[in-house]
Amino acid sequence: MQRVRLGLPDLEDSRALKHYPIYSYLIAARLHRDLERAPQEQLDSAIDDFLKTHAGQPVVRSLRRAWLAGLAERGRWDWFLPRSADVTDPTLLCDRLAGRLATGAVAGLADEALARWSLPQRAPRECDPVFEWLRKEGLITPERQEARARAALHAGTPALARELTVGLSEERARPLLQWAQLLDAPKSSLDLLAMTPQVGVEPDALIAGFTRLSYSDAQDAGVLLPLLTARPDLSPATRDQLARAAALGAAFSHQPDAVARFAGIEAAADDTLLQEWRVRAALWAGDEARALSWIEAMPAPLAAQPRWRYWRARAMAEVSGAQAAAPLLDALAGSRDYFGYLAADRLHRGYELNIHPTVDEPRVQAALAVEPALVRAHALFDCDLADDAQVEWSAALGAAPPALKIQAARLAARWGWYSQAIATLAQANEWDDVVLRYPRPYSSLITRASSLTQVPADWIFAVMRQESLFRKDAVSHADARGLMQMQPATANAVARRWHLPRPSRDDLFAPDIAVPLGAAYVRELLDRYDGQLELALAAYNAGPVSVARWLPGRRIDADVWIENIPYAETRAYVQHVLEHIVAFAAVRDAQPPRLSALLQPVAPAGASAAAPASRLHAVGKTATPVASRAQVNRF
Numbered sequence: 001m002q003r004v005r006l007g008l009p010d011l012e013d014s015r016a017l018k019h020y021p022i023y024s025y026l027i028a029a030r031l032h033r034d035l036e037r038a039p040q041e042q043l044d045s046a047i048d049d050f051l052k053t054h055a056g057q058p059v060v061r062s063l064r065r066a067w068l069a070g071l072a073e074r075g076r077w078d079w080f081l082p083r084s085a086d087v088t089d090p091t092l093l094c095d096r097l098a099g100r101l102a103t104g105a106v107a108g109l110a111d112e113a114l115a116r117w118s119l120p121q122r123a124p125r126e127c128d129p130v131f132e133w134l135r136k137e138g139l140i141t142p143e144r145q146e147a148r149a150r151a152a153l154h155a156g157t158p159a160l161a162r163e164l165t166v167g168l169s170e171e172r173a174r175p176l177l178q179w180a181q182l183l184d185a186p187k188s189s190l191d192l193l194a195m196t197p198q199v200g201v202e203p204d205a206l207i208a209g210f211t212r213l214s215y216s217d218a219q220d221a222g223v224l225l226p227l228l229t230a231r232p233d234l235s236p237a238t239r240d241q242l243a244r245a246a247a248l249g250a251a252f253s254h255q256p257d258a259v260a261r262f263a264g265i266e267a268a269a270d271d272t273l274l275q276e277w278r279v280r281a282a283l284w285a286g287d288e289a290r291a292l293s294w295i296e297a298m299p300a301p302l303a304a305q306p307r308w309r310y311w312r313a314r315a316m317a318e319v320s321g322a323q324a325a326a327p328l329l330d331a332l333a334g335s336r337d338y339f340g341y342l343a344a345d346r347l348h349r350g351y352e353l354n355i356h357p358t359v360d361e362p363r364v365q366a367a368l369a370v371e372p373a374l375v376r377a378h379a380l381f382d383c384d385l386a387d388d389a390q391v392e393w394s395a396a397l398g399a400a401p402p403a404l405k406i407q408a409a410r411l412a413a414r415w416g417w418y419s420q421a422i423a424t425l426a427q428a429n430e431w432d433d434v435v436l437r438y439p440r441p442y443s444s445l446i447t448r449a450s451s452l453t454q455v456p457a458d459w460i461f462a463v464m465r466q467e468s469l470f471r472k473d474a475v476s477h478a479d480a481r482g483l484m485q486m487q488p489a490t491a492n493a494v495a496r497r498w499h500l501p502r503p504s505r506d507d508l509f510a511p512d513i514a515v516p517l518g519a520a521y522v523r524e525l526l527d528r529y530d531g532q533l534e535l536a537l538a539a540y541n542a543g544p545v546s547v548a549r550w551l552p553g554r555r556i557d558a559d560v561w562i563e564n565i566p567y568a569e570t571r572a573y574v575q576h577v578l579e580h581i582v583a584f585a586a587v588r589d590a591q592p593p594r595l596s597a598l599l600q601p602v603a604p605a606g607a608s609a610a611a612p613a614s615r616l617h618a619v620g621k622t623a624t625p626v627a628s629r630a631q632v633n634r635f
Contacts, residue, residue, distance in 0.1 A: 058391040094127035120151035158183040182209025194227035203238040214249030251281040252566040288318035310339040338575040345596040356432040364407040402428035419469040449519035462580035481508035484518025542570040551605040558599035
């Protein structure tokens, strides 16, 4: 496989290699390589034969897609169309439409092509011929063009909407371009609308632009709100939506007027975002009575979540006393999760991890181990082809009953495939085999990294589990890499400060490089925040720049601060890593640390001592209000 990747000549295949369980993956890789070099009729036949021989097996997926794309590019519709009836890939779907047009198979083509054209995102260029045909046929009418532009604006893609206004009448295009401008430059656009109420604006456009401004700059939005709501052309419903956006933006950025803004808004039962964030704003402001009343007004399914059960008890303790809150806390304190631990701390009770090992059935595991798909999965995993291994595993066990998945998870753990073992237990809804769910791979590396950085080993394990689920080849959409999911720039900066070898991008896939660098970065963040674990964890996920924006104006309890992290991903990340720290201590028979000891009240910016200069300027990873990291697992 490496010779294929490097473009080296193939060697003669031995008899043993030909009988190797994943020999087919080598053949597929060679065919894929040859397809990229010089497609020929003979090669088409060879690929077709291979796909038929291995029909239904995961090994054909990548090769089939590449071959079909190549056939389309060469205009071999006689080969492409009969073999593409079940494609779901957007590019191949466009190829199929183009092939039908090219061969005159146009029955029903217009409806299918219009459905594809109407999607509120750019289509692959392979759709261009059939879209041009729709135009020539007069099927892309101004009404359809406007409808697609509006869908694009609702989807937050103003650039596409602008393109779709080309050719529309000025009357149709004007409100669309105004809406696009409100999304692209909300502050200046809203200033104009506030100062010139005679200039018309569509309600949806105004709400979209104001929401974007409020979420990015709540203070400016708050100044503009009364001017905008004074416009005579606004309906009460539009004014309510603007007030809602202003309140949410104020809560996200911890503005002091957030509670007052929420107080003037009636929360719809299905408006979960507003239901939750008005409680968070009240907690941040220290208004427990308001927080309690808003929790009690939540719809029953939302209020029944452990998060809001804990905060109801927490607020009730402040409003009515500890005795009134005790039964609520008691009902939570037996749970093996973040809120259960917080509840147990408030009752001064020990944690209940409810560790119950699953039944070990070696005979079932032995039978699974010789299933052809799992034999291939094991061999692929051993060859560091983890993505292919996972596809084989899922194809074999996707519909298996929970009891069989549990034995498969035990089998994967025996192979050292810990990420698959943990994920398979989750698929089986098995959470109580804590020892199996919390393995300790790379122990010697982590021990050395702990000694180097003075970061407790359990903390390193916890970050690693949450970041990569122990996959050394993990890569996020933001290009964070390896076991500790470090971005290359961050890793280089940390290596320079710690006088460690500067890693290349691919070096971060090596555990002996990734683990000490990740531990060193955790140490830097702990130093930066005077040992405050919750701040260090939030910064590891979202970056120090984000954490600086989230620091309070007064000292605030750590659980309140964590609950008010604006990024849902980062909030969950901090909570899960804390859960993992407790579990990793338990599986080595140590006394689990208490969250009340791990967490400290969060002080305003400047109230904590500065970190040592040599470690202060850590380079953070990025995060967005919408979850975007590869692994924020709940396993």
